[in-house]
Amino acid sequence: MATITQxxxxxxxxxxxxxxxxxxxxxxxMAHLALLLLVLIxxxxxxxxxxxxVRDRDQLAVSGWWTSLTxxxxxxxxxxxxxxxxxxxxDQFVIRGNVLGDDSNQVLVGFGTSINNPAEFPAxxxxxxxxxxxxxxxxDGSYVWTSPTAFxxxxxxxxxxxxxxPRFTLDNYVEVITAAGIGRAFVNSFTVxxxxxxxxxxxAAFAAYALAWMRFPGRTLLVALMVGLLVxxxxxxxxxxxxxxxGIATTFGGSAKSYLGIWLAHTAFGxxxxxxxxxxxxxxxxxxxxxxxxxxxxSHFQIFVTMVLPLSFPALASFAIFQFLWxxxxxxxxxxxxxxxxNELVLTGQLRALLGSRGDNWEILTAGAFISIVVPLVVFxxxxxxxxxxxxxxxxxxx
Amino acid sequence: xxKTLLAGASALVLSLxxxxxxxxxxxxLPDLSGQxxxxxxxxxxxxxxxxxxxxxxxxxxxxxxxxxxxxxDSLEQQIVIDAQAGSAPEVTFFPQPGLAANMASQGFxxxxxxxxxxxxxxxxxxxQSWVDLGTYADANGxxxxxxxxxxxxxxxxxxxVPDNFEDAGYxxxxxxxxxxxxxxxIVEDGGTPWCIGLGSEAATGWPATDWxxxxxxxxxxxxxxxxxxxNEIPFNDPRVVEAIEAFGMFAKNDAWVAGxxxxxxxxxxxxxxxxxxxxxxxxxxHRQASFIPAFFPDGTELGVDADFFYFPSYxxxxxxxxxxxxxTLAAITNDSPAAQAFMDYLKLPVAHEIWMSRSGFLTPHQxxxxxxxxxxxxRAQGEIMLNATTFRFDGSDLMPGAIGAGAFWTGMVDxxxxxxxxxxxxxxxxxxxxx
Numbered sequence: 079m080a081t082i083t084q085x086x087x088x089x090x091x092x093x094x095x096x097x098x099x100x101x102x103x104x105x106x107x108m109a110h111l112a113l114l115l116l117v118l119i120x121x122x123x124x125x126x127x128x129x130x131x132v133r134d135r136d137q138l139a140v141s142g143w144w145t146s147l148t149x150x151x152x153x154x155x156x157x158x159x160x161x162x163x164x165x166x167x168x169d170q171f172v173i174r175g176n177v178l179g180d181d182s183n184q185v186l187v188g189f190g191t192s193i194n195n196p197a198e199f200p201a202x203x204x205x206x207x208x209x210x211x212x213x214x215x216x217x218d219g220s221y222v223w224t225s226p227t228a229f230x231x232x233x234x235x236x237x238x239x240x241x242x243x244p245r246f247t248l249d250n251y252v253e254v255i256t257a258a259g260i261g262r263a264f265v266n267s268f269t270v271x272x273x274x275x276x277x278x279x280x281x282a283a284f285a286a287y288a289l290a291w292m293r294f295p296g297r298t299l300l301v302a303l304m305v306g307l308l309v310x311x312x313x314x315x316x317x318x319x320x321x322x323x324x325g326i327a328t329t330f331g332g333s334a335k336s337y338l339g340i341w342l343a344h345t346a347f348g349x350x351x352x353x354x355x356x357x358x359x360x361x362x363x364x365x366x367x368x369x370x371x372x373x374x375x376x377s378h379f380q381i382f383v384t385m386v387l388p389l390s391f392p393a394l395a396s397f398a399i400f401q402f403l404w405x406x407x408x409x410x411x412x413x414x415x416x417x418x419x420x421n422e423l424v425l426t427g428q429l430r431a432l433l434g435s436r437g438d439n440w441e442i443l444t445a446g447a448f449i450s451i452v453v454p455l456v457v458f459x460x461x462x463x464x465x466x467x468x469x470x471x472x473x474x475x476x477x
Numbered sequence: 478x479x480k481t482l483l484a485g486a487s488a489l490v491l492s493l494x495x496x497x498x499x500x501x502x503x504x505x506l507p508d509l510s511g512q513x514x515x516x517x518x519x520x521x522x523x524x525x526x527x528x529x530x531x532x533x534x535x536x537x538x539x540x541x542x543x544x545x546x547x548x549x550d551s552l553e554q555q556i557v558i559d560a561q562a563g564s565a566p567e568v569t570f571f572p573q574p575g576l577a578a579n580m581a582s583q584g585f586x587x588x589x590x591x592x593x594x595x596x597x598x599x600x601x602x603x604x605q606s607w608v609d610l611g612t613y614a615d616a617n618g619x620x621x622x623x624x625x626x627x628x629x630x631x632x633x634x635x636x637x638v639p640d641n642f643e644d645a646g647y648x649x650x651x652x653x654x655x656x657x658x659x660x661x662x663i664v665e666d667g668g669t670p671w672c673i674g675l676g677s678e679a680a681t682g683w684p685a686t687d688w689x690x691x692x693x694x695x696x697x698x699x700x701x702x703x704x705x706x707x708n709e710i711p712f713n714d715p716r717v718v719e720a721i722e723a724f725g726m727f728a729k730n731d732a733w734v735a736g737x738x739x740x741x742x743x744x745x746x747x748x749x750x751x752x753x754x755x756x757x758x759x760x761x762x763h764r765q766a767s768f769i770p771a772f773f774p775d776g777t778e779l780g781v782d783a784d785f786f787y788f789p790s791y792x793x794x795x796x797x798x799x800x801x802x803x804x805t806l807a808a809i810t811n812d813s814p815a816a817q818a819f820m821d822y823l824k825l826p827v828a829h830e831i832w833m834s835r836s837g838f839l840t841p842h843q844x845x846x847x848x849x850x851x852x853x854x855x856r857a858q859g860e861i862m863l864n865a866t867t868f869r870f871d872g873s874d875l876m877p878g879a880i881g882a883g884a885f886w887t888g889m890v891d892x893x894x895x896x897x898x899x900x901x902x903x904x905x906x907x908x909x910x911x912x
Binding site: 134135136139140153154155192193194195196233235237257258316317320321323324334335413414417418419420430431432433434435436437438439440 | 515519520521522523525526545546547548549550551555558559561562563564640641644667668747748751755756757758768771772774775
């Protein structure tokens with residue numbers, strides 16, 4: 079703890095210095111503008127995803143999210159009342175109804191009796207129907223269809239064009255949140271992700287210290303090997319690893335697909351990057367601190383625990399964020415090493431399952447994305463101050 | 478050969494109405510109390526999982542076993558990983574016979590017991606087609622029957638909006654000649670007859686392969702189709718090129734397809750049926766498999782707002798009523814008494830009727846009661862299945878993956894993009910001969 083409080087004034091001081099040195103020059107203004115523009119472009123897809131997630135499926139199918147904020151004019155077909163709905167008023171038969179439905183906020187601008195001309199007549203006009211009688215349709219969609227003789231049609235459609243105001247709905251979110259198995263999938267995802275983040279950090283921190291500060295033969299070779307492992311695609315190791323698990327499971331009993339198995343798999347897949355990142359960071363710590371501690375009689379373990387670990391906290395936090403995001407968003411490793419039955423699925427697998435076999439329900443993918451994004455966001459923002467401090471601390475050391 | 482067999486088979490339908498309950502009696506399910514069983518399948522949607530779970534629940538009920546369903550949308554990869562690692566599920570529903578054949582040749586599948594082929598011949602409409610589809614070479618190169626189909630779908634369907642047809646005075650065509658005449662009529666009336674969309678992310682192009690396969694079955698005898706699918710005749714055979722060109726008549730004709738020919742390759746297959754329901758309609762017809770109503774607008778009532786007709790065959794060709802479809806093949810991937818019992822259970826009409834009463838399930842099982850279908854649309858599709866004189870599986874699923882799920886798809890995208898049928902066929906043939 080002492081080391082942390084020591085390091086904070088170091089970071090705070092130059093920060094103030096940087097701020098007071100800012101001068102607005104045309105070059106800087108341009109750079110900031112460019113940055114702003116990049117950020118905007120970068121955010122547009124996410125913004126579109128957010129808008130799409132609150133639109134309903136039929137709208138998603140016919141128009142892009144950028145049209146959803148304005149009123150658009152679209153044409154529809156409505157089925158008119160059947161002869162069963164007719165009432166006799168004086169010497170006329172009348173069918174009343176509303177082509178827009180009861181709770182619509184659309185405004186009808188025109189209608190027609192032919193599908194190819196759904197705005198032939200303006201709202202409010204009276205038109206002869208082909209099947210007999212005269213129909214008057216007003217702006218709110220209500221119609222009065224009168225005929226001197228009794229109606230005897232089978233099924234008659236009226237075509238109309240209306241102004242469709244923007245309409246947003248939380249249905250997609252409700253559908254995802256209330257889907258069977260989502261709660262369970264959240265729990266499963268946490269059960270997988272939290273240990274699969276902590277275990278590799280623990281191991282990697284020890285390994286990184288050893289590789290950075292302990293002298294033993296073959297050290298550089300080990301580091302090179304580690305860097306080499308970074309380029310091995312994890313897909314290659316799925317079958318051998320699963321076969322190994324199956325062998326262990328048949329020898330010692332138990333199941334090949336278990337949480338322990340997936341933690342170890344994620345740990346193994348995450349370790350090369352973790353060790354590489356942490357080693358580089360630790361190797362950059364000032365040699366003088368280590369040497370003076372060594373002279374005071376501190377063992378490697380004491381140095382590691384009391385000095386290197388606290389000083390490396392920013393790097394640990396950065397890696398924790400990476401590993402957490404990667405494991406949380408992972409689908410492949412989870413379905414291979416954990417299985418795919420309903421109570422084993424992680425959140426990504428469950429969202430995929432909600433989509434249906436042919437992507438039938440793809441509209442809920444947008445809502446699903448935002449729901450699954452919540453946890454990584456919380457993790458990122460809670461660790462972010464260490465992340466930023468880590469970056470600043472590094473920059474100060476250089477200057 | 479098929480024709481005589483199938484004529485016989487359809488004549489058998491009536492007598493089988495009596496025979497079916499007898500064969501149902503013949504299957505005795507053992508007591509499997511305490512035994513567990515994993516059933517692996519490609520169904521991941523909520524309704525489908527509920528349906529297969531109901532089917533399995535009945536099995537558990539009858540045998541006391543503890544069977545569980547596991548679904549994956551990446552079954553093709555997952556089953557290979559699991560089988561090679563030695564942790565395969567007991568029973569697997571393969572969405573592609575080609576994958577099952579592959580697994581069989583590596584010795585990962587267990588053949589069905591003796592007499593199973595006779596059971597399929599006796600109970601499935603167009604039975605020989607189904608036996609052939611489940612028969613693969615084992616590790617020693619000997620042909621064995623490994624599985625039979627459970628949950629099939631029809632691809633030879635044309636979807637339309639009955640109201641639009643009625644308003645315009647169009648009749649549902651009975652022959653391919655009528656269908657072509659109707660398309661011309663629609664153009665004359667100022668409309669667009671077809672909506673075709675090939676987009677499907679990495680699988681872009683597959684809807685066109687279905688078109689070509691369907692047309693192939695209508696232009697030439699099923700034997701030619703079989704030779705084409707197994708590459709006994711080259712992909713650039715004039716008959717194959719003819720089928721591709723027949724598809725071009727629909728898809729590369731700016732007046733016949735919504736958005737013009739260049740829109741075909743870029744429209745997503747899930748979005749393309751939406752054109753049927755627009756006002757004014759972007760198109761009047763959409764050829765797609767039986768699953769497509771899932772992508773119709775919300776509230777579309779099948780049979781009222783939308784309906785289908787059989788993609789007709791040429792009257793002049795006299796090739797009967799071929800039906801093209803897909804489906805899932807049940808096979809044993811990890812042998813056990815429970816797995817054998819589950820396969821026996823799938824032969825019972827009840828195993829079919831449970832899913833028939835839900836949705837999205839068709840069966841060629843003649844013992845299953847047509848009345849069990851959830852609605853008239855499914856029942857009508859079920860009848861097409863039972864009346865088929867020839868059933869052929871989606872050819873692209875039978876071809877090697879690099880062709881059926883690769884060169885054929887991309888070739889079709891090139892074709893609608895402007896390449897000639899000969900060039901496309903030559904390219905695919907080159908890819909095939911380089912395998």
